[in-house]
Amino acid sequence: MGFFGAEHAILQAPLGPDLSCPELVAAVSNAGGMGFLRAPDQDRSDIVKKLIQRTRELTERPFGIGVVLAFPHEKTITVALEEKVAALWVFWDDFPAEKVEKCHQAGVKVVHQVGSVEEAVKAAQAGVDALVVQGVEAGGHVRSKTPLLVLLPAVVDALRGYNIPIIAAGGIVESRGYVAALALGAQGVCLGTRFLATPECTAHxxxxxxxxxxxxxxxxxxxxxxxxxxxxxxxxxxxxxxxxxxxxxxxxxxxxxxxxxxxxxxxxxxxxxxxxxxxxxxxxxxxxxxxxxxxxxxxxxLIHEIVPAASVVNGLVEGAQAIIQQLGRSVDPGLSRERLTTMV
Incomplete structure (x- = not known):
């Protein structure tokens, strides 16, 4: 399943403030996932432009940039739209319909990370293009107080009238978590901690x-x-x-x-x-x-070694396909084996 032009609906979370460097983001996107830069909290348009341009030197694939709405962000968003990144990831506040529409006019998709059913419905009503549903298991700053196992299906149920991809986040680091998220109704997954443990990431x-x-x-x-x-x-x-x-x-x-x-x-x-x-x-x-x-x-x-970002993406896909094929042989999940396989 593709995601905004990417081969797989596997997202690398915007790791902040500067751990989502262009090298990591490009490596994820080049592997068929979708990488996200993390914008400075100081709303520095000069840095944002350099980050986007450097990432473009490393990949021709789609990538995005994440913005924490709790901090000044207007200049950041302006540059992101001018540079026409594939997607703008927003988090920790409302992003009203008029701002979503401004992004759409610039040809930029909007991904809104949420931590509750109420936030998910509000974001869907605003017209965002995808939702990242973050469970309390997530690392970094956490909006949710609810485990992903409960929150994700609740959001899926609440948004049945909307045609919005739902991406699962929180505690997912390998293919078993990927398949579990699909079983709960997600169309893809978002990983943060797993991508910290890669050579491309600038974590200490x-x-x-x-x-x-x-x-x-x-x-x-x-x-x-x-x-x-x-x-x-x-x-x-x-x-x-x-x-x-x-x-x-x-x-x-x-x-x-x-x-x-x-x-x-x-x-x-x-x-x-x-x-x-x-x-x-x-x-x-x-x-x-x-x-x-x-x-x-x-x-x-569940993380035991430092591996390249491309290996993380490929391992997720190959591992999930193997699990789904095994499930297809042992149980009847209510979906054809072909349909399950195409989900990853």
Whole structure:
């Protein structure tokens, strides 16, 4: 099943702020999936334009850019439309019909990530082109409070009158999760944590190491990091630092005034990293990296090696097809084997 010109409805989540680099995005798109850049939260049109143009140097396939609506974003969207990316991914606020229509006039599709049935219906009514339904299992900042196993079929039921592709997100890292999402009514999947553990991603090497070491119960849904900037719940790896401090920082405490534990360069800006900062460690980060926020979904315990982004996409497709063929031989799922196979 294609998605906005891509061969497969396999989306790479916009990993922020700069982990979704052009190299990762292009690798996913070149493999037949659809990669998404992540726009700076500072609404910097110069950086957005450079990111899009660099990605175009690396791929002729469709790709998009993700925008967090909780931060300034008007300049970012203007550049995205001028550059005519395949899709604009929006998250964490409403995106009304007039803005959707503006995107459509520019020839840009709109993907809205949602965390509830109510948000899904509102986005569908606004005319978006696809929905990413995020369960509470997801890594990074999490809108949902409901497990994907419950939320996804509820959204599918609520949107039966709409012809909108629904993409599942949250805890999916391999082909078994892909097939499970299809069984729940999704037309595709979105992966974030799995693409962190790729050579193309600019996550810090220690961050990638922690991803491989984490077990299936070693993430936490919390609001410990980055409270002064964006007090939104998020899911992180339960590092020793996190376990020590998750109950120690007062509920009204923030990273403001905390000791500086490192430095990092985000796009072209050198920045300090205070303790409890929400800044994710990238390849430039120095200092006490182990005490920084390391976002990951619950599926992290199923990730055991660093593999190229293309291998992630190909493994999802081939593995899902093998599972579906096996199901076709052992059970009658109510769909023909040919129909099931074409879904991936």
């Amino acid at each position: 090497p220690l961050y990638k190491k922690k991803l491989l070491e984490a077990g299936v119960s070693e993430t936490d849904y919390t609001d410990l990091y980055g409270r002064s900037r964006w007090r939104a719940p998020h899911r992180v790896i339960r590092t020793p630092f996190h376990e020590q401090w998750k109950s120690e920082l007062p509920s009204d405490g923030t990273e403001v005034g905390q000791p500086i534990i490192g430095r990092t360069t985000i796009y072209d800006r050198d920045e300090e990293v205070p303790r409890f900062s929400g800044k994710v460690p990238n390849s430039s980060t120095s200092g006490d990296v182990e005490s920084m926020a390391m976002y990951a979904g619950t599926g992290v315990g």
